[in-house]
Amino acid sequence: MARRQARFTAQDLADDPRLRDHSPDLWREDLGEVQRGLLTSAVRCFAANGYHATTTRDIAEGVGLSPAALYVHFPSKELVLYEIIRVGHERALESVDKPSILAVEDSSDRLRAIISAYTAWHARHHVVARVCQMELAGLTAEHYDEVLELRHRTNEFFRDAVARGVADGSFAKVDVKRVTRAMLSLSIDLVRWYRLDGEDSPEQLGEFYADLALKLVAPGSAG
Template identity: 40%
Template sequence: MLTMPVVSESSPSPDARTRLARAAVEAFATRGFHGTTTRDISTAAGMSPAALYVHHRSKEELLFELSRVGHLRVLEMVRESVAGSDDPVEQLGILVEDFVRDHAVVHTGARVINYELAALSEEHLAEIVAIRHEIDLVVRDVIDRGVAAGVFHTPDAHMTALAVLSLGIDVARWFRDEGRWTPDQVAVHYRLLALRMAGSVA
């Protein structure tokens, strides 16, 4: 679900792991996981081809680490998004704005960790799926409480939660920095869409 600002943030002297992570994100986004070689990554990071194996046992392990860190960061973000209010309408609105804005700002990395899941090993994929489930539960809980309070009207909170998250994730696929809308504009619009999907009466 989202990816890591640690990969996209600039720093005066990034360490080797950070340089490899940035290079991997760009390479995977451009060529796809299977079209990217370890040499592509290490060369883009300004290192020798053997350097990647000092930090990661394989290209797949590097993708897993990117995905694990990214998904854990998003899980923490959505939990923080709902922590400041007890109102399900406000909680869902803030959560969606934060989630969508994040996927727009770090769209390249978010695209990689959400659309290259099939390249992960069975064990690694299971770990990422478990984190994604925790993210889903945060959204579903907000919608469930909204239904119970009579402020949301949706026949299936689980399906609505999945639909809301899917919309947010898809922002990473189409958003471009030079495009028509800013991350904030997209986030505000998606907040409105999500509340309508949940059947908000507010």
């Protein structure tokens, strides 16, 4: 997608299969239908045109409203971005930090489950995830710090999973920080190119990336 080189209209975005994902499922149930619609429209606008090039008119037109209508529900464009990025980071962490995964005793099986779930989440919500990764600079300092804490928690969760396997001998004695960074990059980088109508389903991609991740820590690795 020619991001930031050409601006896309609300109709362009609604019709573009590259901007179709499951992001509408992420919004809080206590939000009204209009608020959820505005968030979904904003996700598409930010992903296609960038946060700074997107206007409140662009977002509102995506749900057939006047530009002023956005301010009835969100005091500023930045708060729309913050809601999207905060929720995206929270849901991504929740996709792996859950009892069904933590109950897995074998370190290799646990890491496989984590990488598979995290990758599948990013594929299934690739448009939201793209905004989460690429539009952080649009946040206020206070909101950025809140999101940074979520990112630290996610990084620590992955590091713990790798360190656990190193400690119990399931994995090679790899550099935990470097290998963890590589694993996270695998799962996240797909948001630049993934499409739900592509060859791999989120689950298939998750399994493939889990296999790659385990090779990074296999006994005999020099990671």
